[in-house]
Amino acid sequence: MTSISRKTVIDSLDTAALVLDLKGRIVEVNPVAAQLLSLKEQQVCRKPISSILSWWREVEQCNGDCIELQKDVQPTVADKKYQYNVQITPIWDDSENLTGRLVLIRDITVERAAEGAQSLASVRAEFLAKVSHELRTPLTSILGISEMLDYGVYGPLSLEQKEALRLIADSSQHMVRLVNDLLEQTRLEHGALELDIAEFVIEDLINRLRVNTIQGARSKSLSLTFEIAPEVPVILRGDALRLYQILRNLVDNAIKYTEKGHVKVRVFRTGQEQSAGHDTEGYVEKYAFEVSDTGIGIPKDKQTLIYEPFLRVYLPNGSNGNGKMNGNGSSVSNGHVEGFGLGLSIVKQLVTLMDGEIDLVSESGQGSIFTVRLRLEPATEPIPMEKAP
Template sequence: MDIGKKVLFAVIFIFALLTCTLAFSSQSILLSSFQDLEKEDTLKNVEWVQNAVETQYDYLDHIARDWGYWDDTYEFVQTLDPEYIDSNLGNESMLDLEVNIFLFVNASGDIVYSKYVNLNTGEAVPLPGGVEEMIKDGPFLAESENDFVRGVVLFDEMPVLLASRSILRSDHEGPVEGTLILGRCLDDEFVGSIEDVTRSSLLVSRVDREMTSDFHAVFPETSDKVVILPSGEDTISAYFVLDGVDGKPVVMIRQDLSRDLYAHGQKILYYLYFLLLATGIVMGMGSKILLDSLFISRLGEIDDFVDRVRKEKDLSKRLKIKGEDELYRLSAGINGMLDDISLAGKEIKTRDTEKRTILDSLNEMLIFLDTDFRVVWANKAALRHMGVKLDDALGFRQQEATGISGRVFRALELEETLSGRTKSGEFASPDGKLWFIQAIPVKDEAGKIIGILETCLDITERKKAEKFLHEKELAETASRTKSEFLANMSHELRTPLNSIIGFSDLLIEQLFGELNEKQLRYVNNISKNGKHLLSLINDLLDFSKIEAGKMELNYEEFSLQETLAEIKSLMSPIASEKEIEINIDVDPKIPEIRADRNKFIQVMENLLSNAIKFSPRKGTIEVNGALKGNMVWIGVRDEGIGIEKEGRERLFKPFSQIDSFAAKKYQGTGLGLVLVKKIVQLHGGHVWFESEAGKGSTFGFSIPLKTGKK
């Protein structure tokens, strides 16, 4: 799949993920907000109903107080004057007052007069049974001037709101002659009046009898609060109780309200989904078109060029990309690499010729055979011994040869080398010379045997010297090639990396315009990872310089305490990400030391980076400095994972970490400790460490107090 399709899929995936995330977040936030508003509105409607009931209590209490503090009422309780009844307690009067029940109780607690009117029909009806016992046993009787009681009472027919006041003279002076009790039935008319006010539906249920399932389910929760439950897509219900005069629940009310707010929220959410989808499609298409025009098409040109060069093997071609951005510099880097590869190819050919010349100059006989034991190549010594030219020897089966070659084949049993075994031994030729013969299986990169290298050396004279010289030459050539390759690649990679880091830092500073949060996070990631990659490349370059013996030290005198404080400030941002504390304890008697200050800082940064990398969150790192004789000793101790005994032998090997698990979990090239050791040794010091698995590690080094020439 080409990069254009990958980018398209990536853009689609990113915008789909973003759209889904925004949709989910919006749904959660909006629906939650509308549910909260719906709950708040429902509680407000419940409060209206409760206020309506409380208003009725206040109304009953107001009438009871006016009538109870009336001289005519005070005398009526004593005389039961019929004129008082005719003029004040007629059915019409009670209808006008909207009061169902009047009870006059004397000071002895006996009901001296009672009246119960059905406000729907306007006719008087008998009081329910047990009312007299309820009055005597209940808390409604007033004993002092300021006594009053109100609450819900359950009659057989229905619940009733009652309010009572003491009967006094109009000057509010005693003695208390009795109690006036007024009642308002919680009937359909009363409930309907509240429904008209609150624009909701109410259902009243007594708690002393069998309740419906929904009332029964929420009753335990409504004793001290309002319970709100959706009863369908279009209706929400609120449950609450009315207490009796003893403070215990007597009546439970369900208020049903329309879910207009919730429906409005869902409609807004649907509009938002459509807006997010349309925005995602437009932004996705715009991003794809922009990426195609700015990057993908140009990357395609680079890919086509590289593929064409690879197929045609023509290193003279050069890539032409317009612009002044990173892709332009990448194309320039590719052209530079082609120049280097072309030059390296010429050097390799030259070296190959040199190698052949060297091999031909050896007195040792070298013969390379294929897997059928036919000669593929032989040096001049072997050809001279066999008495043939190279063209005549090619394809010749060695076991069919006469003289020493055939004897060597039979003596070594070369067939066994095809199993991967190296065969060697000594052989005496008829002329009395002693030869050391060896057959080595040659494998390709996949490990498959492709031939046999046969050597035959007259060990009576110069076999050992020529062999060691040859091996040394090969090793030096390989090391030089490796160092040059690392240096060239590090240089070629650092140039575009510095550009990437520089431009990303400019974007972070927002000198050319503001970035949104997501763009700023991505640019920060580019800068951070670019700097990390540049650090790895610098390590490789330093390592190649050390290996090539080209590392130079610039000596200067500096304060150990100030330098360690500077290093701590540089490493603190990294340590703070894991909330790690770095403590420095240096002997103040240590004078200024003479060393390469930059290399000293590099050593300390490597040791502190490892300590931070392997330390647990909120750990502590101790840095100690002491003077022992003419040596300065520096130690860095962490509380990290420690090092198993099996992994210690690989600590200072290049490109190696403790184990495969660590290599996967912790980033790094495996060069940090190697560079530390090499730099310290260049100063004339040595590196040491102490570690215990699971209990942390201490890495330290010592260098002379005064090194280098002044």
């Protein structure tokens, strides 16, 4: 290969390339290498590469007498760490005489960081799944024995014993919810959740939500109300379990961060759009599920962070948890903010899984309004009562 044709080929490469002579001096630098390594060919030409790139000694230590090499190096340039893949190959002339070496350098910093993050996420998911399963067995036993005690299987209980039993049951139920959140997050991260589409009675779902959240609202003297707009069909088609999980997390979160006032749940229709995979006659309705509260609110600059798993945003002036702040600026300690910070992360992932959207309107000290919009089909035939969830 002639010098002119070689330079043309090297300059056309989309990988950083340098040509060295037999003494390790730089002969050619292509534009990609010039940009990646901040080099100017006229300034480095005929100079030893080891005097230009401080980290080249790491390559030479492995190179020895070899004329061919491939190695990953981790240089520090301007106080910033990089990872490069360096490949060295010999250059021969027409008489098969060694005339120099071609050095290809590829920046793999982002690639390695992504691999490390993926590996870490996999380890974390496996750990959470194992811990969650191990916790579930003793919790199930505790709840089972508590129910037997409550039913008087082991004899009558005094008032003090019944109160202690109630505390045991409440704490155990709370632990079960935390474990379920961990398992749900693990399944979502692994893409192991599938939707179960079926017809369900929307009023039954809302009544179940009311029964399971009313005690938490009463314990804080909050008003908890539910409203289903008249235009919402009695029976809808979708994944009722995942919808319930979304609403339960949102309502629990609203109650947790509201000290006075109310929490309100509204269901209403927002419009109609053509259903994917159908002909022009196929349409699905869009329904909104709105959860509003008069709680501590979420500052606008923190609202993009609240859907991150295991993240609690600590703010100045005494604030804590999911980016939320007390309206009066007082602190909310870790003892008062329960959970792992998974609720909103699970909500966001489930809404995405259901091909929906979630919006937030909130300001610090002004409460929050979460609105989930989902595409659901009205039922075509009446659902048998025994199949209603």
